[in-house]
Amino acid sequence: MAPRKFFVGGNWKCNGAGDDVKKIVTVLNDAEAPRAPSQVKGLLRPDFAVAAQNCWVRKGDAFTGEISAEMLVNLQVPWVILGHSERRALLSDQMIQGLKVIACIGETLEQREAGTTMEVVAAQTKAIAEKVSDWTNVMLAYESVWAIGTGKVASPAQAEEVHDGLRKWLNTNVTPAVAESIRIIYGGSVNGANCKELAAQPDLDGFLVGGASLKPEFVDIVKSAT
Ligand code: PEP
Numbered sequence: 001m002a003p004r005k006f007f008v009g010g011n012w013k014c015n016g017a018g019d020d021v022k023k024i025v026t027v028l029n030d031a032e033a034p035r036a037p038s039q040v041k042g043l044l045r046p047d048f049a050v051a052a053q054n055c056w057v058r059k060g061d062a063f064t065g066e067i068s069a070e071m072l073v074n075l076q077v078p079w080v081i082l083g084h085s086e087r088r089a090l091l092s093d094q095m096i097q098g099l100k101v102i103a104c105i106g107e108t109l110e111q112r113e114a115g116t117t118m119e120v121v122a123a124q125t126k127a128i129a130e131k132v133s134d135w136t137n138v139m140l141a142y143e144s145v146w147a148i149g150t151g152k153v154a155s156p157a158q159a160e161e162v163h164d165g166l167r168k169w170l171n172t173n174v175t176p177a178v179a180e181s182i183r184i185i186y187g188g189s190v191n192g193a194n195c196k197e198l199a200a201q202p203d204l205d206g207f208l209v210g211g212a213s214l215k216p217e218f219v220d221i222v223k224s225a226t
Contacts, residue, residue, distance in 0.1 A: 004183050006199070006225040007139065007206035009102060010213030011187070014056050014063035017070040020214065027216050051079030062149055062210065100137040102208060103128045104187070109146035117144075118165045125166060129174055139183040140166060141208045147188025149210055156197045156204075159186045163203035192217030195224035 016024070056066035072080060105124035107117045121142065132138055142162050147154055154162075163184045171179035186198060187208030192215075198204055209221055 001177070001180055004181065004205045007183050007185055008218075008222045008224075009141075009185070009206070009208045010218055011064055011208055011210045012213060013210060014060040014066040014068050014071075015214055017060060017068065017074045021074070024214055024218070027219060028222075049079055050077050051081055052077050053081050053084065055080045055082065064210075102139055102141050102185070104141045104143050104208070106143040106145055106147075106188070108144075112144065112146065117162060121162060121166060122169050125169060126173065129170075135174070135178045135182060139185060139205075141185045141187050142166065143187035143208060149189070151189050153189040153191075153194050153198075154186070156201050159198055160201040160203055163201065167203055190221060192220040195221045199224040 010024075012024075052067065052072050054067075055072055056063055056068045058068075060066075060068040060070060069080070072078075105121045105128070107120040111117060111120045125140065128138075128140075142159065144154055146152060163186070166184055167179045167182075170182060183205035184203060185206035185208055186204050187210070189211075190198065190207045190209050191212045195207065198207070207221055207224075209218060212218055212221060
């Protein structure tokens, strides 16, 4: 089986509009910022306008999954539908079809202190596994709630213990092939200083990075496994 390819995702949350995007993309790319990625806008006659189907209620910041009004303006999307009754926050098998999915799991501080971390992440993984039939385009991101955006990173040993436990759970409850091939990435206060030691853990296949993905040190994180 081919070795798992190290993956580093930058979670810009609800940050990154205008000049902020240009700065970080220039650092990563060392070239020009990419154009607004909209297939519809590229195909449509210019006298039709595109609308987003929702937008974040406040200004941008650490709000994963939200698109702010400013981001839409930046993407040259002039309209937005707000408050539609069909919006739901559930993960479903329909959402997975045709998309690559980073499925996030992780325990709270109370759960870790109660010694139930493995139970919690196994239950979360079970709920995901019930929706997944093809694991090729799915990876797991182990992100302890207490480590996200707090500056409190899991120790390499803590992270490895959970990643190894997850692989064993997948081996028993999904298939040995999925357990071997799936990427399990770590997220939670990863930065340029702590990434190398984490990346060296055998069951840690990359990172999901929030705050540091907006800074030049993201490049060090991207290169941490090399
Ligand atoms: C995240 O939001 O997924 C995350 C890991 O954030 P941070 O790196 O800022 O802790």
